[in-house]
Amino acid sequence: NRFPDEEGLLGPEMRATGEVMGIAPDFGAAYAKALLGAGHRIPETGTVFISLSDRDKEYGVGVAQRFVDLGFRILATAGTAAHLAGKGVPAAHVDKVGEGPWDPVRLIEEGKIDMVVNTPRGRRARGDGSLIRRAARKAGIPCVTTAQGGDAVARSLQAGRGVITDVASLQSRHP
Numbered sequence: 001n002r003f004p005d006e007e008g009l010l011g012p013e014m015r016a017t018g019e020v021m022g023i024a025p026d027f028g029a030a031y032a033k034a035l036l037g038a039g040h041r042i043p044e045t046g047t048v049f050i051s052l053s054d055r056d057k058e059y060g061v062g063v064a065q066r067f068v069d070l071g072f073r074i075l076a077t078a079g080t081a082a083h084l085a086g087k088g089v090p091a092a093h094v095d096k097v098g099e100g101p102w103d104p105v106r107l108i109e110e111g112k113i114d115m116v117v118n119t120p121r122g123r124r125a126r127g128d129g130s131l132i133r134r135a136a137r138k139a140g141i142p143c144v145t146t147a148q149g150g151d152a153v154a155r156s157l158q159a160g161r162g163v164i165t166d167v168a169s170l171q172s173r174h175p
Contacts (some may be wrong), residue, residue, distance in 0.1 A: 028159035029150065031152045042142055042153055044070075049104055050084075050091070051077040053130060056119040056147040061087045063117065063147055066154035075104070078127075097128040104128075105161030108135040116143040117150035 018154050022033025024054045035042055043079035048067045052060040057080065064074055064084050074091040076084060081093035094102040116136040120129045 013015045014054050018076065024159070027152070028157075032156035032159050035153070035156060040142060043114040044157060045072065047073045047075055047096070047112060048115045048117060049075045049107070049113045049132070050080055050150070050158065051104075051116075051118045051132065052080045052083075052147060054079075057083045059147045060084075060117075060119070060150070061089060063150040063154055064089045064091065066151065070154065072114075074104075075107070077104075077160045091132035097131050104132050105135040108132070108139050108141065111139070113141065115141055115153075117147070117153075118143065118145060119147050120145065142159065 011134060022035075022037065024028040024030040024033060032042075048064075049061065050064055050067075060080070061084060064076075068074060068089060074084065074089065075081075075094050076091040076097075078093045081091040084091040094104045094107065097103055097105050103114065108116070113136075118129050118132055118136075133143050133145070143154070144153055
């Protein structure tokens with residue numbers, strides 16, 4: 001968000017750089033605290049747009065199912081939607097960027113998508129994914145660029161908002 005004109009993908013050195021941490025009895029609750037501490041607003045309902053590279057499609061089935069179980073509607077690119085449907089996860093497919101009324105960039109701009117999970121193909125991902133991530137950043141909606149990150153967000157929502165108010169110090173964990 002600090003560099004709105006730059007690609008939203010993080011290199012390994014930035015992935016390892018943290019601003020906050022969360023302490024809780026389980027991963028979902030700890031991640032929820034970390035997200036809140038970093039100032040991220042994660043929607044509790046709405047529509048998640050999912051576009052997964054081929055290498056992430058199998059792992060992404062569980063991620064999408066978590067969001068469905070939480071009550072989210074899933075929109076996905078044609079390949080991702082077909083893969084999810086083949087595994088029993090309901091997902092409506094969208095058009096390619098610039099090709100039709102279900103253009104994901106337009107849907108983001110119109111406020112019809114509340115969160116994006118987009119895993120690019122390679123180190124220098126370009127094309128539709130880049131336009132989608134840029135639109136999400138401009139609209140101020142959360143955009144996750146790894147399937148594992150999408151899973152972490154879903155787990156944080158599963159943990160519930162009530163768990164983020166429990167406070168623990170580092171000293172209580174490591175006296």
